[in-house]
Amino acid sequence: MAAPAEFTRQRKKAASYHVDFALRKNFTPSEMTEYQRIFRSFDLDGNGSIDRNELTHVMKALGYREVNNDTINALIREVDLDNNSTIEFNEFLEMFVKLKSGAMSKDAGIAKVVSKAGQELNQVTAASGGVHSFADEEKVAFAEHINKCLRSDAHISYMMPIDTGSMDLFKAVSNGVLLCKLINLAVPNTIDERALNLKQNLNIFQTQENVNLALGAAKAIGCTVVNVHTENIIEGVPHLVLGLIWQIVKIQLLSAINLKQHPELIRLLEEGEELGDLLKLPAEQLLLRWFNYHLKMASHPRRVANFSGDVKDSECYTVLLNRVAPQMCDLSPLQITDTTARATKVLQFANNLGCEAFIKPSDIVKGNSRLNLAFVASIFNTCPGLDPPTQEELYAAAELLDDDAEGTREERAFRMWINCLGIEDVYINNLYEDLKDGIILLKVMDHVQPGIVQWRQVTFKPNNKFKKVGNANYAVVLGKQMKFSLVGIGGVDIVNGTKKLVLGLVWQLMRLHTLQIIGNLTEAELLEWANGAVASKGKNMRISSLRDHSISDGRFLLELFASIEPRAINWEIVTDGANKEEKAMNAKYVISVARKLGATIFLLWEDIVEVNPKMVLTLIAAAARLARKSSTA
Numbered sequence: 001m002a003a004p005a006e007f008t009r010q011r012k013k014a015a016s017y018h019v020d021f022a023l024r025k026n027f028t029p030s031e032m033t034e035y036q037r038i039f040r041s042f043d044l045d046g047n048g049s050i051d052r053n054e055l056t057h058v059m060k061a062l063g064y065r066e067v068n069n070d071t072i073n074a075l076i077r078e079v080d081l082d083n084n085s086t087i088e089f090n091e092f093l094e095m096f097v098k099l100k101s102g103a104m105s106k107d108a109g110i111a112k113v114v115s116k117a118g119q120e121l122n123q124v125t126a127a128s129g130g131v132h133s134f135a136d137e138e139k140v141a142f143a144e145h146i147n148k149c150l151r152s153d154a155h156i157s158y159m160m161p162i163d164t165g166s167m168d169l170f171k172a173v174s175n176g177v178l179l180c181k182l183i184n185l186a187v188p189n190t191i192d193e194r195a196l197n198l199k200q201n202l203n204i205f206q207t208q209e210n211v212n213l214a215l216g217a218a219k220a221i222g223c224t225v226v227n228v229h230t231e232n233i234i235e236g237v238p239h240l241v242l243g244l245i246w247q248i249v250k251i252q253l254l255s256a257i258n259l260k261q262h263p264e265l266i267r268l269l270e271e272g273e274e275l276g277d278l279l280k281l282p283a284e285q286l287l288l289r290w291f292n293y294h295l296k297m298a299s300h301p302r303r304v305a306n307f308s309g310d311v312k313d314s315e316c317y318t319v320l321l322n323r324v325a326p327q328m329c330d331l332s333p334l335q336i337t338d339t340t341a342r343a344t345k346v347l348q349f350a351n352n353l354g355c356e357a358f359i360k361p362s363d364i365v366k367g368n369s370r371l372n373l374a375f376v377a378s379i380f381n382t383c384p385g386l387d388p389p390t391q392e393e394l395y396a397a398a399e400l401l402d403d404d405a406e407g408t409r410e411e412r413a414f415r416m417w418i419n420c421l422g423i424e425d426v427y428i429n430n431l432y433e434d435l436k437d438g439i440i441l442l443k444v445m446d447h448v449q450p451g452i453v454q455w456r457q458v459t460f461k462p463n464n465k466f467k468k469v470g471n472a473n474y475a476v477v478l479g480k481q482m483k484f485s486l487v488g489i490g491g492v493d494i495v496n497g498t499k500k501l502v503l504g505l506v507w508q509l510m511r512l513h514t515l516q517i518i519g520n521l522t523e524a525e526l527l528e529w530a531n532g533a534v535a536s537k538g539k540n541m542r543i544s545s546l547r548d549h550s551i552s553d554g555r556f557l558l559e560l561f562a563s564i565e566p567r568a569i570n571w572e573i574v575t576d577g578a579n580k581e582e583k584a585m586n587a588k589y590v591i592s593v594a595r596k597l598g599a600t601i602f603l604l605w606e607d608i609v610e611v612n613p614k615m616v617l618t619l620i621a622a623a624a625r626l627a628r629k630s631s632t633a
Contacts, residue, residue, distance in 0.1 A: 023090060026097050028201065036235055038114060039092050050087040052076065059113060075110040134239040140164045141358040141371055142245045146172075148356060150181055155198050170236030173245070175202055176210025179233070182245070183214060186252035187221045194573050195592035207234060209568065209596040216595030219420050220602055223247040226422035230598075246370055253377035254283035257290075264386040266393050268293050282429040287376055291316070294323040294385060307376060308367035314342040317364070317375075321349050324385030328352050339365050350375070355382040411499075413602040413615065414506045420600060423447050431506065432497035437462045438471025441494065441505075445478050448513045452478055468495045476505075484508040507614055514617065518624045523617065530620050533563040533627065546613035546620075553577025554586030554608055557619065561593050564627050568593050583609045594619065597626050 024032070042050045042058050052072050059067050079087055079095045095111060098104035104111055146169075147161040159172045172178050177198060180191045191213060197206035211233045218225050225244060232240045259265050259279060268289045269278060281289070292303045300319045304310040311317060314333060321329035329349040336342040343361035350357055357378045363371040415431045423443050428434045435441045439460065446453040462468040472491030479486050486505065493501040515521055521529070523546065531542045539559050543551055550556060555577055562569050574589065575582035587605035594601055599622035603615035 019090060019093060023093055023097070026100070027093070031096075035093060035096060036089075039089055040235070042087075048089060050076075050092070052085070055087075055113075075113065078104075078110045134242050135368065137360065137363050137366075137368060138242050138246065138370060139167075139169055139238070141360075141363070141374075142242065142249060143169045144358045145249060145374075146178070146182065146245075148358070149185055150178070153181055155193075155196075156181060158200055167236070167238075169245075170238055170241050173241055174211075174234050174236050175207050176212075176214045176233065179214035179244070179248070180210065180217065182248050182252075183217045183221060186248050186255065189588070190217045190221055191595075192588040192592040194570070194589060195596055205567070212598045213592060213596035216598070216600060217592075218244060218248065219600055220416060220595075221248075221251055222416060222419065223251070224419060224427065226420070249374065250370075253374055253381065254287070256381060257283040257286050257377065262384060262386075263389045263394060264384060265290070266389045267386045280430055280433045284373065287373070287380060290380060290384070290386075291320060291376060294320050298323050306369065307372040308369040311372050311376075312365055312367040313339050314346045314364055317346045318342070320379065321346065321353070324379065324383045325349075325353050350379060350382075353379075353382055355379050409604055409607065409612075410503050410507070410614070413604075413618075414503065414510060416602045417510050418444055418506075421447055432499060432502055435502060435506075436472075436495050436497060437468045438475050438491070438494060441475045442471065442478070444506075444509055445475065445482070448509055448516070449482060452481065465495060479505060479508070482508075482512065484512075511614070511617065514621045518621050518628065521621075521624070526617070526620055526624060529624055530560055533623075534559045537563045546616045547611055549611060551611050551616055552587075552609050553583050554590045557590045557608065557623075558586065558593065560620070560623050561590070561597060561626075564623065564630055565597055568597055580609070590619075594622060594626075598629070599623070599626055 019032070027035070039050070042054055052069070055072055055075065056067055059072075073085075076085060076087055079091045081091050081094065082088075092114075095104065095114070099111055143162040143164040147164075150156060151160055153160075156172075156178055159168075159178065162168050162172050175197075177196060180193070180196055184191050184193070195213060197210050202210070208230055211230045214233070215225050215228065215230065223244065224247065228240050228244055233244075256262065257265075259275075265278065265286060266275065268286070269275065278286070288304060288307075295303055295316060298319050300316070302310075302316055304316050318329075318331055318333040322331050329352070333342045333345040333349075336345060340361050343364040346364070347357065347359070347361060355378045357375045359368075359371045359375045364375070411431045415428045418426065418428050418431075418440070421444065426440055426443055428440065439458065439462070442453050442458060457474055459467045459471055462471055469491045472494035474491075475494065476486055476489060476491055484505065485508070489501045489505060494505070515523075515526070518526070527543065527546065534541050534556065537559065541550075541556050541559055543556055553576075555574065558569055558574060575585050577583045577586050584605055587608035590608060591601065591603065591605060599619075601619055601622050603612070603619055606612075607615035608619070
């Protein structure tokens with residue numbers, strides 16, 4: 001079987017940057033990662049060498065004005081050991097050996113250019129020639145946030161605090177540990193940290209495991225990482241790293257903005273709305289509504305529709321802070337005409353309120369949407385400023401929020417699965433609400449079975465229930481063509497958001513897709529494979545079905561992943577699974593082991609302990625996919 005395209009791409013890249021052992025031993029793994037990152041910022045075509053044109057291009061991007069052929073040739077000659085007029089990676093590394101020994105000055109020639117590239121180049125030039133910019137203020141802000149939140153974590157004390165003025169953030173994430181810590185901060189217990197490789201000097205296998213685990217866990221909490229690969233994190237590609245960190249931080253800051261944790265959000269109901277309408281809103285929209293509620297209650301004429309241009313003059317911030325904490329935050333900033341000075345005063349008020357924001361006055365004035373969203377979330381989390389609900393309102397909210405745990409877990413898993421498919425313009429916040437018009441459901445169907453949807457039959461702007469039901473009915477018709485069991489379900493059930501029926505349809509889509517990517521195995525064949533894989537390692541363990549009670553202790557599943565990569569499991573921390581607590585420990589470990597091997601899974605540890613056959617199937621299928629990849633590598 002031919003190697004997957006991704007593997008082939010990685011193999012070609014690795015060949016371009018082959019380093020002799022005698023040279024490699026002069027550098028730590030983190031140094032090698034950093035030097036590769038810098039080298040690739042010069043190596044525009046990705047062929048493993050830097051030629052005159054590439055060096056000229058980067059020097060101009062760095063701000064060098066006098067760049068002529070004589071200058072370029074002289075710089076290349078300084079390190080061109082084989083006199084072929086290009087700089088190969090080995091020659092590039094030899095320069096750093098000389099710098100370390102003092103045989104070359106870091107303040108002159110090619111060494112100075114490389115140093116400036118490593119420290120100041122905030123545009124990453126891809127091998128394709130495209131340029132990806134990143135915001136330096138976001139790098140600074142995220143580094144400050146991480147320093148504040150993780151400064152006491154003993155496992156990463158050696159990299160703390162992160163220097164906000166340098167590129168150290170991108171080095172800090174390269175071994176995966178910091179990202180995993182940040183994910184657990186955003187959604188506690190997502191990662192079983194016993195599965196992490198925690199020592200400082202990790203080999204490439206251990207580093208890849210950590211980063212795989214971080215990316216798998218990021219998908220599981222709702223991050224979109226379709227175009228982010230393990231090597232991108234290891235190399236510290238700035239725009240990709242910052243994009244991922246932002247998604248994790250956003251989840252952390254918005255996690256409490258919901259009716260379950262803040263029932264006083266019931267105050268945001270507008271005329272003609274029911275409580276269920278509030279539940280449909282994602283946290284970001286709730287935050288905007290909360291902001292505008294306070295502006296309205298203050299009789300202020302303005303409203304905010306975004307976290308960029310509408311807040312950059314700090315006027316609405318001043319009114320908001322005065323509303324939530326009038327004793328500590330007055331309206332005096334409105335008398336300040338200079339917007340930077342006004343933003344500075346607003347941040348002083350927020351700090352006095354106990355809001356530890358990582359935004360700066362210039363970020364407000366520039367209208368940086370990410371950092372302003374984070375600031376508004378911090379204000380909400382510190383002081384919502386809403387009257388508590390009445391007892392009657394609490395009862396009404398409790399009825400809507402009370403749901404069966406398994407159904408809630410499945411909704412979450414199916415939603416995350418759809419979000420990770422990489423379908424253009426598809427991101428789901430609420431499974432039942434976002435599928436109602438049938439369009440996203442049809443897009444998922446067409447992704448799972450390309451060509452099945454005849455798009456001329458679809459209404460793309462269904463502005464009434466009749467048109468929505470038409471789309472949903474078409475989805476049911478296609479589901480039957482795909483051999484799904486859809487007895488008793490019609491388009492109206494999808495439009496009405498009938499939970500069990502929607503879950504049943506989406507599960508059959510997920511199941512079909514899951515089995516497709518492992519060669520269209522049947523469940524029986526998958527079960528046979530799993531038992532055979534465990535038996536091949538001399539283990540006398542079998543499961544009779546996906547409902548087998550023995551699955552609950554996690555040991556069979558650990559043996560299954562050990563058959564793929566024995567080094568991934570530390571058997572010293574695996575329990576006998578004799579009681580509920582031990583089963584939970586094993587189940588959490590299984591999920592993290594699967595993710596660090598590269599599995600994309602969305603089940604929770606409870607699904608293993610309770611032996612949810614649907615989620616168990618996805619886990620075993622993920623193991624089968626890993627085994628196939630391993631056999632073709």
